[in-house]
Structure formats: structure tokens, C-alpha cells
Amino acid sequence: MTHQDPLSPGTHTYRVAGLTQRYHVHGSGPVCVVHSGGPGISWAYLRMPMLEEHLTVVYVEPIGTAWDSRLPSHPHGYTRERYSGFLAALISRLGVGKVHLLGHSHGAFVAAYHALHRSEQLAGIMLYEGAPVTGPEHAAEAGRMLEAFAAKHADHPELPGVLAAFAAMPGICNDEQTEAVAKGVLPSYFADFWGEEERYGPLRAAIRATYISGLDEDLAPDTIDDRATLKNLTIPALVIVGRHDVICGVRWARELDDLLPASDLLILENSGHLGHVEEPELFASAVRQFVTETNR
Template sequence: MSVPVKPSHHTESNVSTPSNPAAASQSPDAPLSPGIHSFEVGGITQRYHVYGSGPFCVVHSGGPGIFWDYMRMPLLEQHLTMVYVEPIGTGDSGRLPSHPHGYTRDRYSRFLEVLINHLGVPKVHLLGHSHGAFVAAYHALYRAERLAGVVLYGGAPVTGPEHGEEAGRRVQEFAAKHAGHPGLADVLAAFGAMSGMSDDESTVAVARGVLPSYFANYWDNEERFAPIRDTIRATYISGMDEDLSPDLVDDRAALKGLEVPALMVVGRHDVICGPRWSQELHELIPDSRLVILENSGHLGHVEEPALFSDAVRDFVLQTTGSESDTAR
């Protein structure tokens, strides 16, 4: 992507001081100094956040359109330098001229390529969650030059009718399991409203509405999980290109040739991208690894944070090629 990149860095007063002295001694303007950063890509702002120390892991959140902050992973920040991307179209990153259309995997990947180059390190690991896992898979397939590994968290090799039917079946299982619960009707109504999303307000309402189904058992842990539900933010992204054609996915053939080390992480109770899909990804991708979190849904990094963090940390440390890969 040949576009001008103009840095515009910011620091954040409440960022924890990293344990790595080298990171702490960096200039606040360095691309990997702790805090908030942004730069211009072809006139569009790309914003990201840096926490922690150690090998570098770039994180792409899901949706598309869900703001980045639900992906904060403090346990991983104790071992890795976590670079949380605000995907274009969300938060304080810029909007495309074609907004809410045009946010294809290829475009997200192009912005990731510029961001990873901007960080100035030889290689990084890329972790994508949900829709972000589709983006991460695409990036690993077609722009892998600076990837040491990829984590496909709650992803799948396909979208479209087959994926939708499986999700529908899983939602029915969720409904049967929680039949009679007073909150179930609202969750099912939110799923019914999903196809009618057309603006930021309706997108936030749907995201918060369906969220109880994204946990293995939300209502038995509501005091713990309700604050996450209440703070979810989102932008409406149509899922279509500028010409209003859907950005459909079928990576099954291509993934057989993926050369980047890959880890799949999925919750046993995930209704959106359940274990079937991560198992299929694992079978498609040569020499890949699969971790199933037995007591999680779609948000294992929240439900079983220690197990999730151990799996990702071990994978990153084992697939970091050399000390030069983590040199600042």
C-alpha cells in the first residue's frame, strides 16, 4: 500500500509503567512507547494503543465495528507488548469516504500492513478475534512477510449461509439451555434485530443485547460480566464493499497452504464461531495448534483469562524466531 504515513503520537496518563526498562526509557514519540498513538494513512487516521513488554502481539478486534477496548488482556501484558488496533471506522480511527461501506478484509489488511511496518520491528504476532480472526487469516495468507505467527481466536474459515446455519443452531441450543430465564427474550430479540442494523445506535443495542449468549453462563456471573456489556461501543459497518457487494469469506482452499505458525483458540460454548470452525481451521492449516476453553463462550479472554493467556503466551514465545524479532 503506497501511501504517505504521517505520525501523530499521544501519551496516556493512566497507562501502567511497563516492567521492561528499555520500553520505559523510550521517547514518548517512539511507535512502541506505552500509550496512545496515531498516524495518517492516505489521509485516514489509524490509532492504536501499546501496553506491556516483551515480544510484540498486534490485536485486531471483532464486529466488524466493535471498539477495541473489550480486548484488553492484562495478563498477557505481563509477558508481551500488546499493540491494540482501533480498526478503521471505529473509535478515534478515521472513516473511509465510503463509510459505512468498503471495510473489506483486504482493506483492513492493508492498514494492518502499514501499522506493522510503522512499528519498526522485524516481526510481530497477529491476534484477531471474531471478525478480526477473519482479517488475521487473510493477512497471514496474503501479507505474512512480517508475521512470526497468527492467533485465530473465535474465527472460522467461511461466512455466508453455512456459517449462518451453524450459528442459528447454536443460538437455538443456547435458548433451550436457558428456557424460562427472564432475560432470554431480549437476547433473542437482539438476534432478530441484527439484520436491521443501520446506524451506530442500533449496532450498539444489538451488540449489548446478544452479549449474554457470548458467555458460557452470563446470568450466573452477571455481576462480573454486566459491566462489560454496559460499556460495549460500536460503529455501524455494513460488511459490504463500496459497490455494495458482500465481503464473503471462503478460505478453505487457501488455508491448506498457510505457512505462518497458527494457533486457534475457541470457547466450547461459543455460539457465533463455535468449536466446529476452529477444529476445521486446525485441520486445514498445516502444523497448527488448537486450544478449546471448556468453560468459555465467545469471550474466553474474559471468562478464562489465565488459560487463555497461557495458551497465547506460550505460542508466542515458542514461535518467536530470535532475539532480533523482539529487539526494539
């Protein structure tokens, strides 16, 4: 479907740099562009209906997650610079001047990069379950948090499956394995998945994922350490984290908040990695307030 208005509700498709770019518009109000995580997880898990009641939410479908948006070098080449370049084209296409950018998980790393390199497009950023670094230090902290999760649920019959999914991560090499691992680890991404499985189970079943390697075209890791540069980022920022997040937890959120000169920190006490699902009212209220205040 072709839309004359780039912010009309529904799915929008256009071509850029030889690839198909899609985005999905829901709600009304100030514009908030949303970049999902993974990399390679389909955008739909990040739908935020309560936020859509107050904002025009533009959900980006990151390149590589659909067959017609894959780079010639797929599954390699999906660097932050590449994602940011496609974001820049999309924001320009919206034609509304500066927007707010919310990135979740890997999308938070992309959002930070975009703010550092293309801040003129942004009125503010929301780093939701992000971190200032990747690599061994980040992996060690995630391992520590996973050990705590395992100790807490030591007697649960599904715990071995979750741990096996984590162990399979380094060997992922195709879409099917990526999706299976994403679904396998998901119980650890909630504060209490098994206690509310009826509520969260449908999201787990609906997850779709594409294998993206995390390497550039030359098969080198797209390593991240934003500690030095984030200190100079002056646009308003909101850092959001779930108290029980095992992947990008409170340690990293506090560090982001300390590094950023103009930031606020929200800790969702009853959430893991998916606070927009676990505590949607509090999450939406904080984002809405941040957008409203920074728009002034």
C-alpha cells in the same frame, strides 16, 4: 500526544491514506498485534491484562470505529483487504520485523487474510473465535448453536431480549442500533453470563460500536471462503475457541485446525466467545507459550 518510540506505552495516532489510525500499547516483551472484532466493535473489550504482563500488546483501533477514521464510503468499503492494508502500514511502523498477530471474531477473519497475503510480516497468527467461511453455512451453524442456548435458558426472563436482539441484526442501519444489538446479544456470548453477571456486566455496559455494513464500496458482500487457501499457509498458527461459543464455535475451530498445516488448537471448556475474559489465565498462558515457542 506524539510518541518518538512507536512501541512506547499509551495511545498512538498517525495519518495514513487520508484517515487517522490509532493504536494502543500496553505491556512489555515480544510484540503481539491484536485486531478486534465486529466489524465495528470498539477495541477496548479485548484488553488482556494478563497477557500484557509478558508481551507488548499492540491493540489496533480498526478504521471505521472512530469518526476521524471513517472511509468516504462509510459504512461500506471495509473489506478484509482494506483492514489488512492498514495493518501492514502499522506493523511496518512498529519497526521490529515480524510480529505475532491475534485476531478475535471478525478480527480472526482479518488475521487469516493478512497471513495469506502478507505473511512476510508475521512470525505467527492466533485465530481466536474465527472460521474459514461466512455465508449460509456459517449462519446455519450459528442458528443451531443459538437454539441450544435458548433451550438451555428457556426459563430465564431475559432470554426473549437476547433473541429479539439477534432478530434485529438484519435491520441494523446506524451506530445506535449496532451498539444496542451488541449489548443485547452479549449474554449468549458467555458460557454463563447470568450466573456471573456481576463479573461480566461492566463489560456489557462499556461496549461501544459503530455500524459497518459488511459490504464493499459497490455494495457487494465481502464474502469469505478460505478453505482452499489456508491449506497452503505455513506460518505457525494457534486456533482458540470457547466450548460454548454460539457464533464461531468448535466446529469451525476444528476445521481451521485441520486446514492449517502448522497449527495447534485450544478449546476453552468454560468459555463462550470471550475466553480472554472468562478464562483469562488459561488464555494468556496458551498465547504466551505460543509466542515464546514460535519466537525461538
